[in-house]
Amino acid sequence: MTSLPSLNALRAFDAVARLGSVTAAAEALHVTHGAVSRQLRTLEAHFGTPLFDKSGRGLVLTAHGRLLQPSIREAFSRLGEGCAALARELESQPFTLACPGSLLARWLIPRLDRLNADLPALRLRVVSSEGELDPRREDIDATLRFAAPPWPADIAVFPLQAERIVAVATPAVWAHTPHATADAMLGAATLLDTASRPQAWPQWAAAMGVEPATLAAARQRGRTFEHLYYLLEAALAGLGVAIAPELLVANDLTQGRLVAPWPALETNAALGLWLAPGRERRRGEHLAAWLVRELAAG
Amino acid sequence: MTSLPSLNALRAFDAVARLGSVTAAAEALHVTHGAVSRQLRTLEAHFGTPLFDKSGRGLVLTAHGRLLQPSIREAFSRLGEGCAALARELESQPFTLACPGSLLARWLIPRLDRLNADLPALRLRVVSSEGELDPRREDIDATLRFAAPPWPADIAVFPLQAERIVAVATPAVWAHTPHATADAMLGAATLLDTASRPQAWPQWAAAMGVEPATLAAARQRGRTFEHLYYLLEAALAGLGVAIAPELLVANDLTQGRLVAPWPALETNAALGLWLAPGRERRRGEHLAAWLVRELAAG
């Protein structure tokens, strides 16, 4: 069995034979003409016979080259078809994005129409994953979530935006809660907290220079919800002062349904798009790019 | 247009799909299993989907892998066919060896039957090239010749044996030519020389410690022939003392038709097989290997 020549050399041969010029082939292959010229030389050395003759400015196949060309053309065309078919099959499958319910409801859903209009080829399917968000799951292609580094090493994370947390409540709550200082507020308010983000209030309190003891006492009087989503509903219902990612309450703040007396506080966590290893990178990158644009637009 | 994945990765995929095992594929491709494993990984990363599942000790194609496999198989089979067809075409052409007439007549022709019997696939054609021996000529695949380095940079030279020159004459000539020493011989003999190797006698004389003047006088009395072939015929006819490559007179020495009073002298030249650039290397190498064996056998 005679061994095949370098496959890249064959590809160069195919391109040159097809386009009739080293320069044109080089452009098609996204390399310099020198690289293609070398590949041809390699191939001719392999077979021990010239495959092209110079003809004026261009090249023409020799008799031996003409003998080789049809098979090579056919083979590469077949390779291209096969790969394209698989790519098409993959693209035709919906791309499943998992996302915590709160983020889904308060940020993504309002933008979903636009997203589908901008990226129809994505065929996006969104699932609000209760609990398990691991993008390694079979039925999830990517996850949109807040998390602090370090991120799992085997997952490709596209960081989108640093998390900014903000203390919010309804105007009515603030009306009967002193909030000249963080200390004063924590001494009087009903704190709303979520089990999934136990660090949120301590981070905020530390940044505001409040004694841990003061915070501990305040949390004693507060209420804890299982999910961020319920926490936000509780805040909107005027049950107390909540701490939440700014992104999720931005609309309520603009509309005046919620008020934030203090500026938002950047945490070490970040909103990111997590891509499972060995999954369609392409569509994930498209989605990440769209998210970046959307977040930049406000 | 979606770009093709690495062609080598596709080849690895083909081999693994065909043989059902990384290890077997690695063996078929003459690489380690680690290399193949990595290629598969590359390919799966390219498509963003697993192409194989582990199944016990081996691997089986996933649904996506099964989608890809037939095209890839077909494409590589087509590549192999095309390349094999060209290789067959090339091998079916005779391989033309050029060679100086003297070497042809006195060394190669006596061995030609054996050569053709040992290497029938070579389809050897021998031409005695008068004058031009350049293996770059269209109609010459290789040249067998003596020459001193440096050899042309663009020609692949397989050195076979150092040239050894020897002073010879018929027994009758020696009978009436004093030859106790080189000096004595040069003082009395009729020197036979060839225009194509003007360095031969000077090299010999210098090695024997003879004064240049003595040699110059001897050459004055001698005769010069255009080709080595005529020189040897002249020596055999008893016209004088010739200097020639040992290889060409070895048979005459054994048979006693010629006698060499002094041992042969190694020169800086060598018998070599010269291969034109960009010509069938394979058959040239086979021929070179045969020549090496033949020369070693004496």
Place this chain on the structure above:
DNA sequence: CTGATCTGTGAGAAAATCTCACGCAATGGC
């Protein structure tokens, strides 16, 4: 269990490939 036989992977070596910069040849507008 235990040894044999797989595949997967990190680290570093080896090989293939590419780029850059230049030389030379052919062409075609002027």
Place this chain on the structure above:
DNA sequence: GCCATTGCGTGAGATTTTCTCACAGATCAG
């Protein structure tokens, strides 16, 4: 005709890909 333009070939060195080696974890037969 002449020269600017276009295209191919190549040496040197950088870069990227690919490979090997050595080891780890998994599976299976006996």
